[in-house]
Amino acid sequence: MAKFAFLKKDAGTRDLDNRQGMFLLTYLLFPVNVLVGVLLGVWRIVITGLFNIIHLGRLDISLLNRGVESFDPGMSAYCHCLYHCISMPSPAL
DSSP, X not given: OHHHHTEEEETTEEEEOOHHHHHHHHHHHHHHHHHXXXXXXXXXXXXXXXXXXXXXXXXXXXXXOGGGGGGOHHHHHHHHHHXXXXXSOOTXX
């Protein structure tokens, strides 16, 4: 959306054209982003609680095993971050 609404391309470079519109959209979408974040946080707590109840007696398996990792976007983001850190090491190290 930003590519079409807020950026203009002149001489091969992209410049921010509609800064006030972008700031207004950011301001108006802030409550939506907060609501989505709170709902996803509650969802993660509910899913974790359910898996704790189901697997309470099973100490030999992870509470979020391979089959249910796709329900946890935080775990997915963490795994992708680890993959990124391993696949693109810093040349300074």
